[in-house]
Amino acid sequence: MQNKDRIALSIGPVLYYWPRDTLLNFYAMLADSAADSVVLGEVVCERRHELKFADWLALARDLAATGKEVVLATQALIASESDLRLLRRAAEQAEFLIEAGDASALQLLSKAGRPFVLGPHINVYSRDALREYLRLGARRWVPPVELPLPAIRHVNGLADGASEPLLPTEVFAYGRLPLAFSARCFTARHHRLAKDQCEFRCRDDRDGLLLNTSDGTPFLVLNGIQTQSAAQQCLLGEEEALRGAGVTRLRLSPSSTGFEEVIAHFEAVFNTAGDPAAALGKLRESALPGGLVDGFARAQAGLAWSRPSC
Numbered sequence: 001m002q003n004k005d006r007i008a009l010s011i012g013p014v015l016y017y018w019p020r021d022t023l024l025n026f027y028a029m030l031a032d033s034a035a036d037s038v039v040l041g042e043v044v045c046e047r048r049h050e051l052k053f054a055d056w057l058a059l060a061r062d063l064a065a066t067g068k069e070v071v072l073a074t075q076a077l078i079a080s081e082s083d084l085r086l087l088r089r090a091a092e093q094a095e096f097l098i099e100a101g102d103a104s105a106l107q108l109l110s111k112a113g114r115p116f117v118l119g120p121h122i123n124v125y126s127r128d129a130l131r132e133y134l135r136l137g138a139r140r141w142v143p144p145v146e147l148p149l150p151a152i153r154h155v156n157g158l159a160d161g162a163s164e165p166l167l168p169t170e171v172f173a174y175g176r177l178p179l180a181f182s183a184r185c186f187t188a189r190h191h192r193l194a195k196d197q198c199e200f201r202c203r204d205d206r207d208g209l210l211l212n213t214s215d216g217t218p219f220l221v222l223n224g225i226q227t228q229s230a231a232q233q234c235l236l237g238e239e240e241a242l243r244g245a246g247v248t249r250l251r252l253s254p255s256s257t258g259f260e261e262v263i264a265h266f267e268a269v270f271n272t273a274g275d276p277a278a279a280l281g282k283l284r285e286s287a288l289p290g291g292l293v294d295g296f297a298r299a300q301a302g303l304a305w306s307r308p309s310c
Helices: 020-031 053-065 081-092 103-111 127-136 149-155 186-190 239-244 259-271 276-286
Strands: 008-011 037-040 069-073 097-100 116-118 138-141 169-181 209-212 218-223 226-234 247-252
Touching: 008 259, 020 037, 020 053, 020 259, 037 053, 053 069, 053 081, 081 103, 097 103, 103 116, 103 127, 127 138, 127 149, 138 169, 149 169, 149 239, 169 259, 186 218, 239 247, 247 259, 259 276
Parallel strands: 008 037, 008 247, 037 069, 069 097, 097 116, 116 138, 169 247
Antiparallel strands: 169 226, 209 218, 218 226
């Protein structure tokens, strides 16, 4: 059983098109890590088939057997009948909690009376909206990545005197921020290919395709139909504000290198009284191109970083 004050570490879905062996090795590493929860599934592009739905279920059972909570995520952009069929299969299984990626998942899950996690791409900006989702079956929510921590505190009711948040709250605490989705595939377009004949070029970019500004500064990342920030959101130094907003879980978004160390740094700082400044310094040295940011959490521009010395 978790300590009452423990901040749980939740590993978000892999957002990139990694080869099958890379995915399986990654999840084998997670099984032995300090992570409490793992969110599984392909959430970006229906054409990525390294793991089929049955493979994800088998992996979920393996991870659950190691003591991890497992959540199956659905796509953030449902664009075809095959997407809907996959969504229905996920909704029909009853072994694992589902994270709803979009409104169609909400409709299926609420009609089936299934509890669910509200994913980060479902817009929740008010307490009334969160109450409505609670009524429909939400059991946890992941606020939109651009929602500042004071706003999360307000939506949870803590700013108005509530003693507990309206729902258990998981915040996107580390990784390249998923900012937008499009029916178009920008990676295919970059390679002058049609979306349906993309040749799976996003498999060549283990952490997405980095875009720089005209002066060479990392700015955005193309990841199929998803656009991400080049910088990594990092809330390693925000423990007081996170706890004050009612946050009990931190989402860490996987990257291809150094992710085991990311988990270790978050576990040390939030659960074993580690030094956040020292951990931030090490993370900054090892982070992907683009550096670290925390602007959205502080109601500033997303590219802002409040700890330039770390």
